[in-house]
Each structure stands twice: as C-alpha cells, then as structure tokens.
Amino acid sequence: AKKAGGATYQFFTPELNRRASDRMWTENNLRRALANDELELHFQPQFSLDGRLLIGAEALVRWRQPDGTLIMPGQFIPVAEDTGLILPLGDWVLGEACRRAAELLRHRTLLIAVNLSAVQLRRPGLAERVAGCLSAFGIPPSALELEVTESVLMDESDLVSETFSRLRGMGVSLAIDDFGTGYSSLAYLKRFRVDKLKIDRSFVSGLCAGNPDSGAIIEAITGMARSLRMQTLAEGVETEEQYQCLAKLGCDQGQGYLLGRPMPYDDFLAFVRREARA
Ligand code: C2E
Ligand code: CA
Numbered sequence: 001a002k003k004a005g006g007a008t009y010q011f012f013t014p015e016l017n018r019r020a021s022d023r024m025w026t027e028n029n030l031r032r033a034l035a036n037d038e039l040e041l042h043f044q045p046q047f048s049l050d051g052r053l054l055i056g057a058e059a060l061v062r063w064r065q066p067d068g069t070l071i072m073p074g075q076f077i078p079v080a081e082d083t084g085l086i087l088p089l090g091d092w093v094l095g096e097a098c099r100r101a102a103e104l105l106r107h108r109t110l111l112i113a114v115n116l117s118a119v120q121l122r123r124p125g126l127a128e129r130v131a132g133c134l135s136a137f138g139i140p141p142s143a144l145e146l147e148v149t150e151s152v153l154m155d156e157s158d159l160v161s162e163t164f165s166r167l168r169g170m171g172v173s174l175a176i177d178d179f180g181t182g183y184s185s186l187a188y189l190k191r192f193r194v195d196k197l198k199i200d201r202s203f204v205s206g207l208c209a210g211n212p213d214s215g216a217i218i219e220a221i222t223g224m225a226r227s228l229r230m231q232t233l234a235e236g237v238e239t240e241e242q243y244q245c246l247a248k249l250g251c252d253q254g255q256g257y258l259l260g261r262p263m264p265y266d267d268f269l270a271f272v273r274r275e276a277r278a
C-alpha cells in the first residue's frame with residue numbers, strides 16, 4: 001500500500017480491492033464467454049424524426065451468463081479494452097452484426113450501426129476486416145454504419161484518418177458517438193469526414209423542460225452538421241416532448257426509449273415486421 005500524505009491509504013481500501021477483483025473476475029470469465037458464445041447483440045431502433053420511419057438499429061452487445069443473467073456492456077467493455085480482449089470481442093460483434101443485418105435486409109432496408117472501440121481503430125487492417133465481413137454475408141456497404149467516439153479523432157497518426165477514408169470510400173458510413181461530450185475540437189471534423197453526429201443524450205434530457213441552453217446547443221450542432229453535409233441523430237429520446245423539440249430544432253433522426261428499447265434479435269425482427277405493416 002502507498003501512504004499518501006498522512007494516514008490515508010490510497011490502495012487496498014475495501015472499495016478498490018473489490019473493484020480490482022471484479023475486474024479480475026470479468027477478465028477471466030470474458031475469455032470463457034468469447035469461447036463459449038455467451039455474447040449476444042441486442043438491437044435498438046432508430047427513426048427519422050420527420051415522418052417517424054424506422055430507418056435502422058444500433059447493435060449493442062450483452063453478455064448472457066450460463067445462469068441466464070445478462071451483463072451490460074458498461075461492466076465489461078472497459079475491462080475488454082484494457083486487456084486487449086476488445087479485439088476478438090469487436091471482431092465477433094462485427095461478424096454477428098453483419099450476419100443479422102443480412103437476415104434483416106430480407107425484410108426491410110435498414111442501416112445497422114456497430115460500435116467500434118478506439119483500440120480496434122488503432123489496429124491495422126480494420127477496413128479489410130470490415131470488407132471481409134460485408135462480402136462474407138453479402139450485404140451492401142450502405143447497410144453498415146460504424147460508431148466511434150470523439151477521442152478516436154484525437155489520434156495524431158495517419159492510420160485512423162486513412163482507415164476512415166477507406167471505409168467511406170467503400171460506402172460504409174461513419175458516425176461520431178456521444179457527440180459533444182469529448183475533448184475533441186471541431187477542427188477534427190474537417191480532417192475526419194463523417195456522415196453523422198450522434199448527439200449525446202445529456203443534451204437531450206434537459207430539452208423543453210425549461211432549459212433553453214440545451215435547445216441552443218442542439219440547434220448549433222444541427223446547423224453546423226447541415227452546412228458540413230452531415231446528418232444528426234439524437235440519443236436518449238425518452239418523451240414525446242423531447243421528440244417534438246428535436247424535430248423543431250432540425251435534428252434528422254432519433255433513438256431512445258420513447259421509440260424503442262434495445263431488444264433481442266427475434267423481438268427486433270418482430271418489431272421490423274410490425275413497422276412494415278404500420
Ligand atoms: P452508447 O453507444 O452510447 O449506447 C447507447 C446506450 O444508451 C445503450 O446502453 C442504450 O441501451 C442506452 N439507451 C438507449 N436509449 C436510451 C434512453 O432513452 N435513455 C437512456 N437513459 N439510455 C438509453 P448500453 O447498451 O448499456 O451500452 C452502453 C455502452 O456500451 C454503449 O454506449 C457503448 O459505448 C458500449 N457498447 C455497447 N455495445 C458495444 C459494442 O458492441 N462494442 C463496443 N466497443 N462498445 C459497445
Ligand atoms: Ca453507440
């Protein structure tokens with residue numbers, strides 16, 4: 001243990017100890033999970049705000065324990081990133097998303113969005129890997145969107161910008177996730193051309209509820225996006241009031257509990273079929 005200024009010990013407090021052993025548990029078991037096919041993708045619908053049409057879904061990973069309990073990504077993605085397990089995990093997510101996309105495309109034209117970790121972008125060969133998945137399942141590049149967070153754009157190396165242009169050159173679209181929460185500057189948007197900004201739900205939650213500042217931020221983002229020919233999607237749309245405000249503020253698309261929760265594949269397929277009839 002390290003003694004930090006006086007009698008307070010920073011390490012090995014019960015709390016830190018518990019967290020360390022949680023991480024160890026997660027790391028050990030995540031290896032097994034990958035080998036035993038314990039991961040699954042859930043799908044959360046995305047809608048156009050104008051017309052409220054189903055346009056796609058975001059694939060979100062979950063870990064189904066042998067006893068049936070579901071572990072959410074917030075509990076294992078950070079550990080996977082620290083240990084490098086995110087690489088095989090990310091490969092699995094990409095392949096599974098493409099497999100599901102191929103099935104869904106038989107029913108409706110949809111855009112399937114997949115989350116990428118910065119670690120995946122820093123490994124050479126991502127564009128080839130994506131191309132391989134698309135052709136293995138016979139899906140058009142226009143059906144796939146890749147979501148990255150702003151932190152990826154701070155990467156100084158040419159690898160990330162080259163990967164971005166190769167992916168876009170193939171026809172895969174790119175979205176900035178949690179837009180507005182990172183440290184990146186708007187200058188990065190010139191260097192890394194993307195197709196869509198996903199406006200973080202922290203800007204959406206205060207909307208209309210007597211918070212003009214949130215509205216002003218969203219209006220600024222949608223205005224900038226429009227002049228740079230990018231689309232905007234608002235995350236965390238939970239109320240009808242937020243939906244209406246976002247539509248008025250010029251936001252193109254929305255995703256959130258109001259429009260549909262993340263759901264297992266079979267439920268999402270039923271959802272797609274219902275939407276097609278509506
Ligand atoms: P994210 O990419 O920002 O995903 C959106 C999260 O917000 C999801 O949490 C979703 O369930 C939740 N959400 C959706 N609508 C609403 C709403 O109306 N209100 C509220 N309060 N929350 C909403 P989830 O599934 O727990 O995922 C958490 C994070 O884990 C994701 O955040 C993403 O960063 C990461 N993640 C999930 N799947 C993957 C994956 O396959 N690969 C990687 N690298 N990261 C993933
Ligand atoms: Ca995302």
Ligand code: CA
Binds near residue numbers: 177178198200235
């Ligand atoms: Ca997000």
Ligand code: CA
Binds near residue numbers: 178
């Ligand atoms: Ca997030």
